Amino acid sequence: MDRFNKLKEIVLSAGEIIKNGYNQTIDIEKKSATELVTKYDKEVEEFLISKIAPLYSEYEIVGEESFKGGELPENAIYIDPIDGTTNFVHKFPHLAISIGIWENNNPKEAIVYNPILNEFFSAKAGEGSYLNNKKISVTNEESLQNSIIATGFPYVKHEMGKEYWWVIDSITKLLPKIRDIRRLGAAAIDLCYLAQGKVNGFYEVNLQPWDVAAGILIVEEAGGKVSGIRGLKYNLKNQILIASNGKIHKKLLENLGDFDGK
Numbered sequence: 001m002d003r004f005n006k007l008k009e010i011v012l013s014a015g016e017i018i019k020n021g022y023n024q025t026i027d028i029e030k031k032s033a034t035e036l037v038t039k040y041d042k043e044v045e046e047f048l049i050s051k052i053a054p055l056y057s058e059y060e061i062v063g064e065e066s067f068k069g070g071e072l073p074e075n076a077i078y079i080d081p082i083d084g085t086t087n088f089v090h091k092f093p094h095l096a097i098s099i100g101i102w103e104n105n106n107p108k109e110a111i112v113y114n115p116i117l118n119e120f121f122s123a124k125a126g127e128g129s130y131l132n133n134k135k136i137s138v139t140n141e142e143s144l145q146n147s148i149i150a151t152g153f154p155y156v157k158h159e160m161g162k163e164y165w166w167v168i169d170s171i172t173k174l175l176p177k178i179r180d181i182r183r184l185g186a187a188a189i190d191l192c193y194l195a196q197g198k199v200n201g202f203y204e205v206n207l208q209p210w211d212v213a214a215g216i217l218i219v220e221e222a223g224g225k226v227s228g229i230r231g232l233k234y235n236l237k238n239q240i241l242i243a244s245n246g247k248i249h250k251k252l253l254e255n256l257g258d259f260d261g262k
Contacts, residue, residue, distance in 0.1 A: 003055050004109055004124060010051045011097055014044050015115030018082060018097070022116060026089050035155045036085045041065055044081035044097065052077060052099075059101065064210045072236055076102050078213035083112075084186030093117055098188040100213025105235070107217035112188045121192040121218050129195050129222040138224040138245035139197045144255070147200035147248050149174065150182045150190040154206035163205045166240075166259055170203070174255045187241075191215025194243055195222035201244035201252045205259070209236040216243075225249045229259050 021040040029037045045065045053061060060073040064080050077099065082088050084095030093116040101109040112121040121136075123129040129136050141147055151171075154163045175181060182199060184190055188211060190202045195218045213236065216226050225246040228238040231253055240259055244252050 006055060007052065007099065007109070008111060008120075008122065010048065010055075011099060011111050011113050012115075012120075013051075014047050014081070014097055015113055017044050017047060018088070018095070018115050022088065022091070028089055036089055037065065038082075038085060038089065040088070041081045041085055045079060048079050048081065048097070048099070052079075056101065059103075062209060064208065067210075072209060074103075074105050076209075076213075078102065078210040078236075080188065080208075080210040080214075083188040083211060084184075087185045092185065094184040094186050094189050096186055096188045096192075098210065098214045100210070100215075100217065102213060102236075107213065107220070110214035110217040112192050112214050112218060114189060119189075119192070121195070121214075123214075123218045123221040125217065125221070127221065129218045131192075131196055136196045137222045138195060138219070139200055140247065141200045141245060142247045144177055144248050144251040145179065147178050147252075148180050148182055148198075149178050149252070150184065150193065150199045150202040152183060152185065152187055152190065152204040152207075154204075156206065162259075166205055166257075170256045173257060174252075177251075177255050187211040188215045191219050191243060194224055194245070195219045197245075200248055201242075203240065203242045203252070203256060205240045207241055212236070212241055216241075219243050227253075229253070229256065 045063045059077045080098040087095045096114045099111045110123045226234045226243045229240040
């Protein structure tokens with residue numbers, strides 16, 4: 001068995017921890033006024049690191065709960081133990097373990113697993129994207145007006161800073177030009193649903209590397225496009241991520257506006 005398949009087994013095992021906690025009474029901590037963390041976030045990350053580190057020993061691990069900040073390594077494994085912790089706490093089933101493996105600052109392998117809905121997304125560079133071992137692809141929709149766009153809101157929204165106003169202004173500008181907006185509360189899931197064809201585009205501000213490192217590859221391998229706000233290649237330091245089926249990308253960018261803030 002190659003190590004990517006071993007990684008899949010590790011992630012499936014970590015999903016059992018989330019399943020066991022999902023229907024329990026959950027004690028929560030607050031990272032900020034709106035950002036939550038639970039013992040299950042920490043337990044899943046510790047489990048994943050203990051199993052993945054020896055398997056991918058040439059990579060540095062960047063986990064949401066353990067990363068101390070600083071420069072991002074060129075060869076890294078980005079771990080989000082529960083993307084969608086708020087959903088997890090409120091028993092809303094859109095959440096996922098997200099594992100993105102990057103080599104020379106480019107995505108190489110990816111897994112996004114929602115153990116509650118039994119959705120296992122995976123991708124390897126050059127080999128396509130899969131949901132539960134069946135190949136998936138983005139839509140062929142060319143009309144922005146016929147498109148459903150997913151988004152999310154930044155944790156710093158309570159501060160009503162420039163990120164907040166960019167979100168408000170973008171929705172005001174974009175909403176009349178599209179079919180509708182969806183906000184599920186887990187960027188990794190949003191990107192996978194784009195890859196699967198459930199939505200046609202996605203955008204969000206203030207995402208962290210572990211939120212998107214896996215989803216980026218899954219979108220691209222499904223035929224989609226990922227960029228920054230000005231349409232240039234996305235890197236994990238960008239503040240805004242825009243993703244689409246590729247066919248509506250330019251129109252989506254035009255209707256979001258630049259990130260100047262207020």
